[in-house]
Structure formats: C-alpha cells, structure tokens
Amino acid sequence: xxxxxxKTRIIEMLKKRPSLTTSELTELFQVSLETxxxxxxxLERQGVLKRVHGGAIAAAGKQSGYANLSQRSVLHQSxxxxxxxxxxxxxQEGDFIALDAGSTTYELAALLGERFRELTIxxxxxxxxxxxxxxxxxxxxxxxxVYLPGEGCFCGHLTLDTVRQLHVAKCFVAPAAISLDFGVSxxxxxxxxxQRAFLEIAEQVYLLVDSxxxxxxxxxxxxxxxxxxxxxxxGGLSDEMLETYRxxxxxxxxx
Numbered sequence: 001x002x003x004x005x006x007k008t009r010i011i012e013m014l015k016k017r018p019s020l021t022t023s024e025l026t027e028l029f030q031v032s033l034e035t036x037x038x039x040x041x042x043l044e045r046q047g048v049l050k051r052v053h054g055g056a057i058a059a060a061g062k063q064s065g066y067a068n069l070s071q072r073s074v075l076h077q078s079x080x081x082x083x084x085x086x087x088x089x090x091x092q093e094g095d096f097i098a099l100d101a102g103s104t105t106y107e108l109a110a111l112l113g114e115r116f117r118e119l120t121i122x123x124x125x126x127x128x129x130x131x132x133x134x135x136x137x138x139x140x141x142x143x144x145x146v147y148l149p150g151e152g153c154f155c156g157h158l159t160l161d162t163v164r165q166l167h168v169a170k171c172f173v174a175p176a177a178i179s180l181d182f183g184v185s186x187x188x189x190x191x192x193x194x195q196r197a198f199l200e201i202a203e204q205v206y207l208l209v210d211s212x213x214x215x216x217x218x219x220x221x222x223x224x225x226x227x228x229x230x231x232x233x234x235g236g237l238s239d240e241m242l243e244t245y246r247x248x249x250x251x252x253x254x255x
Contacts, residue, residue, distance in 0.1 A: 003042075014048075014056070018212065019214065022056075043055055052179070053213045053244040083108075083232055083233070087232055088143050090170065091119070091170065095216055096168045099123040099203070101151055104210070106203070107126055109121075112132070119137070120141065121141070123142060124154045124194050126147070129152070142193070143162035145162075148191075155190035155194055163198065168198075171201070171206055173199070173206070175222055176216075180248050181217075183222070184224070184225060185218040185219070185223050192222050199223060206230050209232070211237040231250055233255075
C-alpha cells in the first residue's frame with residue numbers, strides 16, 4: 001500500500017473513532033513504526049490530526065459529537081462489563097462508596113447488587129437507584145436536585161450540598177475522555193461539578209475508562225491525573241499506550 005493510500009485510510013478511521021494508536025496502525029498496514037510516524041507527521045502538518053503519546057487524535061483534539069445516555073449504553077458493552085468486574089475487586093463488604101452516573105457505572109451497579117451482602121452507595125443517578133431497587137443488602141443515598149432526563153440523573157446546588165455533607169471510602173467516576181495533556185474530561189458542566197464533588201469526599205478515587213477513551217478530550221476538564229487515583233481500563237488498550245501512561249506516573253490497571 002502506498003503512503004497516500006495509508007493516509008487516506010487513517011483519515012477515514014479518525015472520522016469514525018476519536019483516536020488511533022501507532023501500534024494498531026503498524027499492525028494494520030504491516031509497516032514499520034517509523035513509517036507510521038512519518039505518515040502521522042505529514043497528516044499533522046496538513047491539520048488533519050494531532051499526534052499524541054502513542055498515536056493520534058482528531059485535529060481539534062475532541063471527540064466528535066456527544067452521544068446521549070441511550071446511545072452510549074450500547075457502545076463498548078463488553079469493555080464496560082470488564083471494567084465493572086475489575087472495579088468489584090477493589091470493593092469490600094460494608095464499604096461506603098459513591099457511584100457516578102453513566103452507562104459504565106450502571107454495569108457496576110448491577111454487579112454490586114449481585115455480589116455484596118452489605119454496601120452503602122451514594123449516587124446522583126436515578127438509573128442506579130432503579131437497578132438496585134429491591135436489593136435489601138444495599139443502602140442507597142440519592143443526591144437529588146434538578147433532574148436531567150437525557151442523563152437519568154440529578155445535578156445542581158441541592159445535589160452538591162448533599163454530596164459535600166458526606167464522606168466515602170471510595171468513588172467510581174466514569175469520564176468521557178482521558179489525555180496526558182488535558183487530563184480527565186467530560187461534556188456537561190452540571191455533571192462535572194458532581195464528579196468533582198465525589199473526588200473531594202472520597203478517600204480513594206477510581207476512574208473507569210474503557211480503551212477507546214484514551215488520548216481523547218471532551219470539552220471540559222474534570223481534573224488532572226493525580227498519582228493517587230487508580231485508572232481501570234480494559235484489555236483493548238495497547239501495551240505501548242499502557243507503558244506511556246505508566247511512565248507519566250499514572251496508576252493504571254489493565255484487565
């Protein structure tokens with residue numbers, strides 16, 4: 001395959017996905033790492049993409065569009081299930097934890113109801129409450145406020161006031177994107193405020209990030225990648241990307 005053909009294919013791939021890794025491109029095109037780097041450098045000069053550690057993202061550095069909850073729920077289901085299974089291993093009986101809203105944490109909520117005899121869960125997600133309704137082993141604290149129908153959760157001052165009056169052992173946040181340059185990010189300002197509040201009240205922070213979200217950026221930053229945070233991802237993350245993040249000091253678990 002000629003260089004122009006590879007570049008055209010790379011452009012087409014970036015229209016469908018927020019990021020690409022150099023390792024997957026070398027395997028796909030059966031060329032050397034240096035050849036792929038030259039292709040990416042050429043496309044970066046044309047303004048088509050931005051090179052990042054271990055790969056490339058679309059030129060604006062943002063994910064294309066914002067999918068609502070119902071759309072996100074059908075994406076990367078197996079990866080989200082694996083993230084939830086791994087997250088369970090960091091939870092003990094009797095824990096008081098906080099759960100973010102979103103399709104990944106819904107997978108986790110379902111597993112918690114099945115696997116634990118005693119937990120207390122703080123959440124702003126009505127969907128999490130629905131999933132765990134009837135589970136006598138789970139005590140739920142719902143941080144209510146202004147309801148967002150498209151996200152199935154609450155936000156605003158009332159939600160934040162409830163969250164900030166509490167202290168949890170662990171919180172599980174599922175952001176839309178993660179990048180070494182920009183940090184952890186998401187799309188909705190109202191929900192980011194709640195996510196930040198969860199980080200403030202938790203002794204330990206767990207970020208549930210499937211492999212498709214690495215080296216991508218959503219419009220608004222939640223936080224930087226703090227060394228004390230544990231980032232859990234799935235087996236789809238390339239070894240190259242894994243090592244890049246670990247060298248940068250990110251505490252990252254790949255399952």
